[in-house]
Amino acid sequence: xxxxxxxxxxxxxxxxxxxxxxxxxxxxxxxxxxxxxxxxxxxxxxxxxxxxxxxxxxxxxxxxxxxxxxxxxxxxxxxxxxxxxxxxxxxxxxxxxxxxxxxxxxxxxxxxxxxxxxxxxxxxxxxxxxxxxxxxxxxxxxxxxxxxxxxxxxxxxxxxxxxxxxxxxxxxxxxxxxxxxxxxxxxxxxxx
Numbered sequence: 001x002x003x004x005x006x007x008x009x010x011x012x013x014x015x016x017x018x019x020x021x022x023x024x025x026x027x028x029x030x031x032x033x034x035x036x037x038x039x040x041x042x043x044x045x046x047x048x049x050x051x052x053x054x055x056x057x058x059x060x061x062x063x064x065x066x067x068x069x070x071x072x073x074x075x076x077x078x079x080x081x082x083x084x085x086x087x088x089x090x091x092x093x094x095x096x097x098x099x100x101x102x103x104x105x106x107x108x109x110x111x112x113x114x115x116x117x118x119x120x121x122x123x124x125x126x127x128x129x130x131x132x133x134x135x136x137x138x139x140x141x142x143x144x145x146x147x148x149x150x151x152x153x154x155x156x157x158x159x160x161x162x163x164x165x166x167x168x169x170x171x172x173x174x175x176x177x178x179x180x181x182x183x184x185x186x187x188x189x190x191x192x
Contacts, residue, residue: 023140030147037154041117044161051168052109058102058175065182066095072189091185098178105171112164117154121146 069092073085121127121143131139 020137020140023137023144027140027144027147030144030151034147034151034154037151037158038117041154041158041161044158044165045113047165048109048112048161048168051165051172052106052113054172055102055106055109055168055175058172058179059099059106062095062098062102062175062179062182065179065186066092066099068186069095069182087185088189091182094178094181094185098175098182101171101175101178105168105175108164108168108171112161112168115157115161115164117157120150 069088073088073092130142134142
Protein backbone atom coordinates (compact mmCIF):
# COMPACT_ATOMS: atom_id res chain seq x y z
CA UNK A 1 0.00 0.00 0.00
CA UNK A 2 2.82 2.44 0.75
CA UNK A 3 4.21 1.57 -2.67
CA UNK A 4 0.93 2.76 -4.24
CA UNK A 5 1.03 6.01 -2.21
CA UNK A 6 4.56 6.71 -3.41
CA UNK A 7 3.48 5.93 -6.95
CA UNK A 8 0.45 8.28 -6.63
CA UNK A 9 2.50 11.07 -5.03
CA UNK A 10 5.13 10.68 -7.76
CA UNK A 11 2.43 10.95 -10.40
CA UNK A 12 0.89 13.99 -8.68
CA UNK A 13 4.29 15.65 -8.46
CA UNK A 14 4.95 14.91 -12.13
CA UNK A 15 1.54 16.29 -13.10
CA UNK A 16 2.07 19.41 -10.96
CA UNK A 17 5.49 19.92 -12.56
CA UNK A 18 3.95 19.60 -16.04
CA UNK A 19 1.26 22.16 -15.21
CA UNK A 20 3.90 24.50 -13.80
CA UNK A 21 6.03 24.09 -16.94
CA UNK A 22 2.96 24.74 -19.11
CA UNK A 23 2.23 28.06 -17.40
CA UNK A 24 5.90 28.98 -17.37
CA UNK A 25 5.91 28.41 -21.14
CA UNK A 26 2.77 30.55 -21.48
CA UNK A 27 4.45 33.34 -19.51
CA UNK A 28 7.64 33.14 -21.63
CA UNK A 29 5.59 33.08 -24.83
CA UNK A 30 3.50 36.10 -23.80
CA UNK A 31 6.64 38.00 -22.77
CA UNK A 32 8.31 37.30 -26.14
CA UNK A 33 5.26 38.53 -28.05
CA UNK A 34 5.03 41.63 -25.88
CA UNK A 35 8.72 42.41 -26.48
CA UNK A 36 8.27 41.99 -30.25
CA UNK A 37 5.35 44.43 -30.17
CA UNK A 38 7.50 46.88 -28.23
CA UNK A 39 10.22 46.54 -30.90
CA UNK A 40 7.58 47.24 -33.57
CA UNK A 41 6.54 50.35 -31.64
CA UNK A 42 10.16 51.50 -31.40
CA UNK A 43 10.72 50.97 -35.15
CA UNK A 44 7.64 53.12 -35.83
CA UNK A 45 9.12 55.73 -33.49
CA UNK A 46 12.35 55.71 -35.51
CA UNK A 47 10.40 56.13 -38.77
CA UNK A 48 8.50 59.07 -37.29
CA UNK A 49 11.76 60.69 -36.18
CA UNK A 50 13.28 60.28 -39.66
CA UNK A 51 10.18 61.73 -41.31
CA UNK A 52 10.24 64.60 -38.84
CA UNK A 53 13.83 65.40 -39.79
CA UNK A 54 12.90 65.21 -43.47
CA UNK A 55 10.05 67.67 -42.94
CA UNK A 56 12.36 70.12 -41.18
CA UNK A 57 14.78 69.87 -44.11
CA UNK A 58 11.95 70.36 -46.61
CA UNK A 59 10.63 73.36 -44.69
CA UNK A 60 13.98 75.04 -45.12
CA UNK A 61 14.13 74.37 -48.85
CA UNK A 62 10.52 75.43 -49.40
CA UNK A 63 11.04 78.61 -47.39
CA UNK A 64 13.99 79.46 -49.67
CA UNK A 65 11.89 78.99 -52.83
CA UNK A 66 8.91 80.85 -51.34
CA UNK A 67 11.17 83.79 -50.49
CA UNK A 68 12.54 83.68 -54.04
CA UNK A 69 8.99 83.81 -55.48
CA UNK A 70 8.04 86.62 -53.13
CA UNK A 71 11.13 88.64 -54.13
CA UNK A 72 10.61 87.95 -57.84
CA UNK A 73 6.99 89.17 -57.95
CA UNK A 74 6.43 92.74 -59.16
CA UNK A 75 4.61 94.28 -56.21
CA UNK A 76 4.34 97.77 -57.71
CA UNK A 77 0.93 96.87 -59.18
CA UNK A 78 -0.33 95.37 -55.93
CA UNK A 79 -2.48 98.22 -54.53
CA UNK A 80 -4.56 98.34 -57.73
CA UNK A 81 -4.38 94.69 -58.75
CA UNK A 82 -2.39 91.51 -58.61
CA UNK A 83 1.17 91.32 -59.83
CA UNK A 84 1.32 90.70 -63.55
CA UNK A 85 3.23 87.40 -63.62
CA UNK A 86 0.57 84.67 -63.34
CA UNK A 87 2.97 81.67 -63.57
CA UNK A 88 4.97 83.13 -60.70
CA UNK A 89 1.77 83.64 -58.70
CA UNK A 90 0.91 79.98 -59.34
CA UNK A 91 4.39 78.98 -58.18
CA UNK A 92 3.82 81.04 -55.04
CA UNK A 93 0.56 79.21 -54.38
CA UNK A 94 2.25 75.87 -54.91
CA UNK A 95 4.97 76.99 -52.53
CA UNK A 96 2.35 77.96 -49.97
CA UNK A 97 0.69 74.54 -50.27
CA UNK A 98 4.08 72.85 -49.97
CA UNK A 99 4.77 74.87 -46.84
CA UNK A 100 1.40 73.87 -45.36
CA UNK A 101 1.93 70.18 -46.28
CA UNK A 102 5.38 70.17 -44.78
CA UNK A 103 4.37 71.95 -41.58
CA UNK A 104 1.38 69.63 -41.15
CA UNK A 105 3.62 66.61 -41.70
CA UNK A 106 6.06 67.92 -39.12
CA UNK A 107 3.29 68.35 -36.55
CA UNK A 108 1.95 64.86 -37.32
CA UNK A 109 5.34 63.22 -36.88
CA UNK A 110 5.95 65.11 -33.65
CA UNK A 111 2.59 63.85 -32.42
CA UNK A 112 3.53 60.29 -33.43
CA UNK A 113 6.80 60.57 -31.53
CA UNK A 114 4.93 61.76 -28.44
CA UNK A 115 2.78 58.60 -28.41
CA UNK A 116 4.37 56.47 -25.73
CA UNK A 117 3.99 52.77 -25.08
CA UNK A 118 1.99 51.62 -22.11
CA UNK A 119 4.05 51.50 -18.97
CA UNK A 120 5.23 48.12 -17.77
CA UNK A 121 4.12 46.47 -14.57
CA UNK A 122 5.43 48.37 -11.56
CA UNK A 123 7.58 46.81 -8.90
CA UNK A 124 5.65 48.18 -5.95
CA UNK A 125 4.13 46.83 -2.77
CA UNK A 126 1.11 45.41 -4.60
CA UNK A 127 3.38 43.39 -6.87
CA UNK A 128 5.45 42.19 -3.92
CA UNK A 129 2.24 41.14 -2.14
CA UNK A 130 1.09 39.33 -5.28
CA UNK A 131 4.29 37.28 -5.31
CA UNK A 132 4.11 36.63 -1.59
CA UNK A 133 0.48 35.49 -1.52
CA UNK A 134 0.37 33.35 -4.66
CA UNK A 135 1.87 30.09 -5.79
CA UNK A 136 4.38 29.96 -8.63
CA UNK A 137 1.67 28.58 -10.89
CA UNK A 138 -0.63 31.53 -10.13
CA UNK A 139 2.25 33.97 -10.60
CA UNK A 140 3.07 32.61 -14.07
CA UNK A 141 -0.59 32.69 -15.06
CA UNK A 142 -1.20 36.17 -13.61
CA UNK A 143 1.84 37.65 -15.33
CA UNK A 144 0.93 35.98 -18.64
CA UNK A 145 -2.57 37.47 -18.36
CA UNK A 146 -1.07 40.90 -17.66
CA UNK A 147 1.21 40.49 -20.69
CA UNK A 148 -1.85 39.71 -22.80
CA UNK A 149 -3.63 42.86 -21.59
CA UNK A 150 -0.50 44.95 -22.12
CA UNK A 151 -0.09 43.50 -25.62
CA UNK A 152 -3.57 44.69 -26.60
CA UNK A 153 -2.87 48.17 -25.28
CA UNK A 154 0.54 48.32 -27.01
CA UNK A 155 -0.97 47.21 -30.32
CA UNK A 156 -3.53 50.01 -30.17
CA UNK A 157 -0.80 52.60 -29.60
CA UNK A 158 1.40 51.12 -32.32
CA UNK A 159 -1.49 51.17 -34.80
CA UNK A 160 -2.16 54.85 -33.97
CA UNK A 161 1.49 55.60 -34.62
CA UNK A 162 1.47 53.70 -37.92
CA UNK A 163 -1.65 55.51 -39.15
CA UNK A 164 -0.01 58.86 -38.43
CA UNK A 165 3.17 57.78 -40.22
CA UNK A 166 1.16 56.75 -43.32
CA UNK A 167 -0.50 60.19 -43.39
CA UNK A 168 2.84 61.91 -42.91
CA UNK A 169 4.35 59.85 -45.72
CA UNK A 170 1.52 60.95 -48.03
CA UNK A 171 2.21 64.56 -47.07
CA UNK A 172 5.91 64.18 -47.78
CA UNK A 173 5.05 62.88 -51.26
CA UNK A 174 2.77 65.87 -51.91
CA UNK A 175 5.46 68.20 -50.59
CA UNK A 176 8.07 66.68 -52.90
CA UNK A 177 5.77 67.03 -55.91
CA UNK A 178 5.22 70.71 -55.07
CA UNK A 179 8.94 71.16 -54.51
CA UNK A 180 9.70 69.77 -57.98
CA UNK A 181 7.28 72.31 -59.47
CA UNK A 182 8.94 75.10 -57.51
CA UNK A 183 12.37 73.95 -58.67
CA UNK A 184 11.23 73.90 -62.30
CA UNK A 185 9.87 77.45 -61.98
CA UNK A 186 13.11 78.53 -60.30
CA UNK A 187 15.16 77.07 -63.17
CA UNK A 188 12.92 78.62 -65.84
CA UNK A 189 13.12 82.09 -64.26
CA UNK A 190 16.82 81.84 -63.53
CA UNK A 191 17.70 81.09 -67.15
CA UNK A 192 15.58 83.89 -68.60
